[in-house]
Amino acid sequence: MAAPLRTSLRIAETSICRRCAGQPTRRAMSSITQPRKPDIRSRSSGITSPPRHFSSTPSHPYKSVEEAKSRYKSGPFSWQAGILFLFAGVGLTAYFRYEKARMGRARIAEANKGIGRPLVGGPFVLTDHDGKEFTEKDLKGKYSLVYFGFTHCPDICPEELDKMAGMIDLVKAKHGNSLKPVFISCDPARDTPEVIRRYLAEFHPDILGMTGTWEQVKEVCKAYRVYFSTPADVKPGQDYLVDHSIYFYLMDPDGDFVEAIGRNFSVDAAAKVINDHVADWKGKIDKS
Amino acid sequence: MGWLSSDKSAVSAPEASQDGGYIAPDRSARQMCWDGRDSFFQCLERNGIVDSVKEDEKAKKMCSPELKEFEKHCASSWVTYFKKRRVMEYQRDMTIKKLSQEGATGMDMTGNGSMAAPASR
Numbered sequence: 001m002a003a004p005l006r007t008s009l010r011i012a013e014t015s016i017c018r019r020c021a022g023q024p025t026r027r028a029m030s031s032i033t034q035p036r037k038p039d040i041r042s043r044s045s046g047i048t049s050p051p052r053h054f055s056s057t058p059s060h061p062y063k064s065v066e067e068a069k070s071r072y073k074s075g076p077f078s079w080q081a082g083i084l085f086l087f088a089g090v091g092l093t094a095y096f097r098y099e100k101a102r103m104g105r106a107r108i109a110e111a112n113k114g115i116g117r118p119l120v121g122g123p124f125v126l127t128d129h130d131g132k133e134f135t136e137k138d139l140k141g142k143y144s145l146v147y148f149g150f151t152h153c154p155d156i157c158p159e160e161l162d163k164m165a166g167m168i169d170l171v172k173a174k175h176g177n178s179l180k181p182v183f184i185s186c187d188p189a190r191d192t193p194e195v196i197r198r199y200l201a202e203f204h205p206d207i208l209g210m211t212g213t214w215e216q217v218k219e220v221c222k223a224y225r226v227y228f229s230t231p232a233d234v235k236p237g238q239d240y241l242v243d244h245s246i247y248f249y250l251m252d253p254d255g256d257f258v259e260a261i262g263r264n265f266s267v268d269a270a271a272k273v274i275n276d277h278v279a280d281w282k283g284k285i286d287k288s
Numbered sequence: 289m290g291w292l293s294s295d296k297s298a299v300s301a302p303e304a305s306q307d308g309g310y311i312a313p314d315r316s317a318r319q320m321c322w323d324g325r326d327s328f329f330q331c332l333e334r335n336g337i338v339d340s341v342k343e344d345e346k347a348k349k350m351c352s353p354e355l356k357e358f359e360k361h362c363a364s365s366w367v368t369y370f371k372k373r374r375v376m377e378y379q380r381d382m383t384i385k386k387l388s389q390e391g392a393t394g395m396d397m398t399g400n401g402s403m404a405a406p407a408s409r
Contacts, residue, residue, distance in 0.1 A: 154321075192309030
């Protein structure tokens with residue numbers, strides 16, 4: 001126990017001694033340099049007689065004392081500088097706000113793209129309200145707004161479809177024909193193409209209605225993570241309701257899911273979300 | 289289940305489409321149904337009835353003409369749905385009231401936020 005303690009003490013001693021040994025040399029160095037300083041100063045002052053302030057501007061730029069005084073009072077600021085400062089500040093703030101919002105949207109769009117299999121959306125086969133086959137490939141080229149519902153819906157679907165019509169008009173006004181609105185029925189037993197066509201005509205002529213077999217509708221609901229509760233076997237003319245999720249699904253021109261718009265969004269707020277995403281899109285959008 | 293058996297002449301037979309589907313009520317039919325619902329609910333309000341499914345006897349006694357109109361213009365599934373929704377909305381309002389009395393503050397859900405809020409039905 002004693003031996004290591006002693007050695008450590010010795011180490012401490014030596015370190016102290018090293019410090020002591022260093023000090024006199026440093027002091028000796030400074031004692032050498034100090035007397036030289038006045039020598040240098042005297043030599044330099046001997047060469048340049050007028051005092052210089054190491055600045056390229058002449059020492060007397062003003063014509064009169066008054067001018068110099070007034071310039072001094074306002075300092076380096078002038079009203080031009082103030083205005084420039086304000087504009088630059090406002091401009092930068094506006095730019096950063098815009099960039100922040102754009103980055104936020106890009107993050108949502110990117111996060112929802114997912115890796116590999118998309119989180120929402122995917123392949124499906126349905127029949128549109130003109131009786132033609134419609135698959136996920138037909139969604140590509142434009143942004144699409146997908147809504148799930150059923151024609152015998154008491155109050156929420158009609159309200160939402162009226163909102164959808166408002167959104168369509170607002171997007172159309174800003175970006176032309178860059179949005180394809182789609183209504184997918186969750187109630188294939190009652191909602192045949194003819195029924196859907198008649199139903200949607202009351203809301204907006206642009207909305208394309210979809211239906212299919214019970215299996216096809218179940219598949220598309222699964223792909224879009226829509227709660228699907230429609231019974232497989234309903235009697236003709238039976239009176240029932242269908243539970244379903246009520247989101248608008250915004251898909252980009254690649255057919256990838258961008259954002260879900262809930263019922264809490266007003267027409268204007270929802271249209272703004274869509275318009276902003278359309279404006280952000282770098283690729284081509286089919287506007288036919 | 290008295291309201292199922294009462295007369296519903298206006299919407300008893302759903303109209304079949306040519307391709308085998310069933311035509312849904314159009315905008316004017318929906319409006320008539322909603323008007324019937326609103327006048328029935330106003331009557332329930334006057335009589336202090338919240339749940340017209342549970343208090344069916346009382347609702348029938350107090351608001352018979354309104355209920356008849358309501359059932360005439362709406363499919364029975366809609367009638368049940370609206371009655372239940374009224375109870376649900378009442379309970380929701382009560383909960384909100386209770387929470388705000390306890391000092392809770394409302395959230396902005398008007399879509400200014402970027403993420404959509406959950407909603408169902």
